Amino acid sequence: MSKKRRTFTTDFKKQVVALYENGKGRQDIVSEYELTASALDRWITQFQQSGSFKEKDNRSPEEQELMELRKRNKQLEMEVDILKQAALIMGRK
Incomplete structure (x- = not known):
């Protein structure tokens, strides 16, 4: 138990x-x-x-920085995906 x-x-x-x-x-x-x-x-x-x-x-300063960098990286990945989709849409026109 x-x-x-x-x-x-x-x-x-x-x-x-x-x-x-x-x-x-x-x-x-x-x-x-x-x-x-x-x-x-x-x-x-x-x-x-x-x-x-x-x-x-x-958190240590290194842990805090790592978390901030991971968050920023995720944001940039999302922006790249949006731009790729926009490029595909614009390419079709």
């Missing part, structure tokens, strides 16, 4: 990180709130890096 994936509010994450930062043991927090150690570690890292738990706020 698999556990149902739980979601946590930003306020809850901040409170848990604050407990850790104020000296409460990592394992104590994990046990008391039935968290995974990896989730707690991720929240601590995210909050220390950017003050945010949103993935987009915690």
Whole structure:
């Protein structure tokens, strides 16, 4: 039987990180709130890096640039397709 994936509010994450930062043991927090150690570690890292738990706020500059380039590439591919279709239509006239 698999556990149902739980979601946590930003306020809850901040409170848990604050407990850790104020000296409460990592394992104590994990046990008391039935968290995974990896989730707690991720929240601590995210909050220390950017003050945010949103993935987009915690991307490296390289990850952000890659996403922007992929988006731009997709846009340019669409423009090329439109121009090809226009060229075909204009060629028929």
